[in-house]
Amino acid sequence: MKTNPGRFFEDYTVGETIVHAVPRTVSGGERALYHAIYPSRHALYSSDEFARGCGLPQSPMEDLAAFHVVFGKTVPDISLNAVANLGYAEGRWLRPVYPGDTLRSESTVIGLKENSNGKSGNVYVRTRGLNQDGDVVLDYVRWVMVRKNRLDAPAPEAVLPELRKVVPASDLVVPEGLDFSGYDFALAGERHRWGDYEIGEQIDHVDGVTIEEAEHMIATRLWQNTAKVHFDATFREDGRRLIYGGHVISMARALSFNGLANAQMMVALNAGAHANPCFSGDTVRAWSEVLDKAETAAPGVGALRLRLVAVKQGAAPFALKGEDGKYRPEVLLDLDYWALIPR
Amino acid sequence: MKTNPGRFFEDYTVGETIVHAVPRTVSGGERALYHAIYPSRHALYSSDEFARGCGLPQSPMEDLAAFHVVFGKTVPDISLNAVANLGYAEGRWLRPVYPGDTLRSESTVIGLKENSNGKSGNVYVRTRGLNQDGDVVLDYVRWVMVRKNRLDAPAPEAVLPELRKVVPASDLVVPEGLDFSGYDFALAGERHRWGDYEIGEQIDHVDGVTIEEAEHMIATRLWQNTAKVHFDATFREDGRRLIYGGHVISMARALSFNGLANAQMMVALNAGAHANPCFSGDTVRAWSEVLDKAETAAPGVGALRLRLVAVKQGAAPFALKGEDGKYRPEVLLDLDYWALIPR
């Protein structure tokens, strides 16, 4: 058989490392496309001059673009037969990605647990994105529920990794040279700095974007993510293409510019849930909540821990879960991350 | 309040200069996207070799791409609460923009006049686009009708700027080094030169393009234009997304290649009216009229003053206004500009 059927639950072993295929060199083309698909305006990722004013050699690729490239490569090996994308943890951006860099990915299986129905199980992987020099640029844990192919395959010994609920502020990696002491708030678009945000504060990002099939497919393909369900309208019974969860993450993060224009760099992904599916025609909005604050050793650089919530039409303001403790049906995404912001 | 509500009429003062946020470095990515979204074929903007044959160091960004980048930055400060985009005047491209350049924008308020209903007023701004060296690359006047927020705010003293109806040919800026004396008409696509066009001549550009939601949103976002009405299908009561007027300008200009292939560079924007709104599903066509002709001091370089009209399905040939003096409902755009063409 020449084609890749994907891996099933029984094909994973704790401790094995999977080298994912198809390395990718990124360029100004990927950057332009990212800004064409998402209303992304954080100045550090828009202007080489602004980035140099912050101590970086040039404007890096959007942190989520790096995430999508690294993630996309894992799909054929990790989630082709996934039933559900269950969570993220311990994600950290370790080094900016610049045009001309070549990224590849590898994942180590760090946990396995068969479900009681014997038909599927949860697979935990730690994925690393590496550049052409072998430097790790991104590291995160993801777990998915994967179908079994041979139902009589024996259940593996259950191994559940110990995962931190939040990346501690002391573990955040500030890019080398980053310096916000001469930060230009006028060019960045807002005057609010680290000290202006309070823990518990909620921000409605106001703007909405109605999702189109062509746009989410263009984005998802750009990251070489090949999951059928995003592209093939005949795949699901209802004839609808399911939108890549990362598309919603990027859309919400870009919308959060309005209120968080200075939360420039994503440096950690603490947790994330794709609460409900998103389809073409949905209008996506976003709100944020300040969960924590921290200082860093870099000049002028503070960190905010933020909850980023994406919702669709019909959502009530700042409503996340119902009385049953479950996400409301209009909630698409609940993401917990750390961002760097001038103090 | 962390988010930007936009400025209202009472927030402007004649003489103040507004620094617009989010500078932008452009690359081959923006150029490729421009050519993917518009059927743009002017050779000077398509081929580095052709541009060098015309005395430029390489192929510049399309003049309208530079315009859109500069314009897009003004939206959050000028037109977020605009009721209508009323006009353009005295626009001049002063220096080509090349991949790698970083653009930013600033606008000076040069006129204010409250409407007699007391609910809105007209704001006149002169906008400058600047590159990383501080050189002005583009300068134009635009006026918009903006809502008042506090209806009891006193009307400012009315100031109406004196604006020239047309940029005189003597004020056109020909890019340094531009030389059409060795111009390659075969590679440019048409044999017609400056002397072949007569004042009053009308050209039907023949081709049509049916507009898609994904395409106008991709374009508009690329210029970091954030006006809600272009992206959010729930914003207008009729559930339709209004297409950015600049999308129609670029579409019409690109279609004008067929008949004006040698009208390579836009150097002045004399006037422009978005006569009627454009929506997804409309099929855009264009026609031009030669309004004036002028010589320039650059070798082999002449100038044509052109009316560029974009229409949608149902338009009669070369029909612009009805007997009532108003634009016909099928007319989308009436633009008056100067272009450089080989003599």
Add this chain to the structure above:
Amino acid sequence: MKTNPGRFFEDYTVGETIVHAVPRTVSGGERALYHAIYPSRHALYSSDEFARGCGLPQSPMEDLAAFHVVFGKTVPDISLNAVANLGYAEGRWLRPVYPGDTLRSESTVIGLKENSNGKSGNVYVRTRGLNQDGDVVLDYVRWVMVRKNRLDAPAPEAVLPELRKVVPASDLVVPEGLDFSGYDFALAGERHRWGDYEIGEQIDHVDGVTIEEAEHMIATRLWQNTAKVHFDATFREDGRRLIYGGHVISMARALSFNGLANAQMMVALNAGAHANPCFSGDTVRAWSEVLDKAETAAPGVGALRLRLVAVKQGAAPFALKGEDGKYRPEVLLDLDYWALIPR
């Protein structure tokens, strides 16, 4: 008349060479767009590092991207008034195209034959794509049926070129320096090498992509292909935009990654038929058949001759033609090409 009406059958003369307009410099932007529009994952075209590991200086543009750029330039002169695109033959990629290269096209008329109805005729052209150094990067024969404009124009002497049904393996041009002896099969995505494929073997590439208007127009415009029928929904009586046949070729080739991930480089186009039209909403799938195998003199480099078939929804597995010898209605494309693959 200032606009281009296109050439009609009586406007061609055997032996004449037509210089096509609008040369094009390609960049990382075109590459990113190609990967955003097609699910393209062949590693040689995705990663500079991988390409260097195969002896090339960097990752070239996709071979089909080069084809589309060269082809697009011919449309205004060859197929603007074409009734049908009849075939391809003797196509060879002679030199990789890299970001920064500038392509132009020229075609020599090598055959003419008026149809017996006197209303149209077949035009055979040999098209060459050239780079900025004048090197031929691509050379192919194409024939189209073109309408006559003046029905009383005399029929030209019929000239039918002798065309080889297949480019012989001995004529394949392997890019200078190409070396698959250190090929990284893990990063390429599959382990199958030249020796693993057998003549007659058929491969179902599994995945499907549902086609969107915005995507095929973005692609087709990027190649500066201006045929009205792809862009103008009012052009055909049924209100549907016909999809550029090259869009289907690229889609099918990209889908063939799953099963032919190592068939990296296209080096010859033996034949091709656009069996049925493709429209927005169709879901495209692909299958391949190994038609022949050959060795090459380059280290570790073998060649496969492949049939690549694109089909739409409703197609039976590996079904190509009906009992009447005609293509089944679900078959969109039947392409015959040579690809280089590690031995």
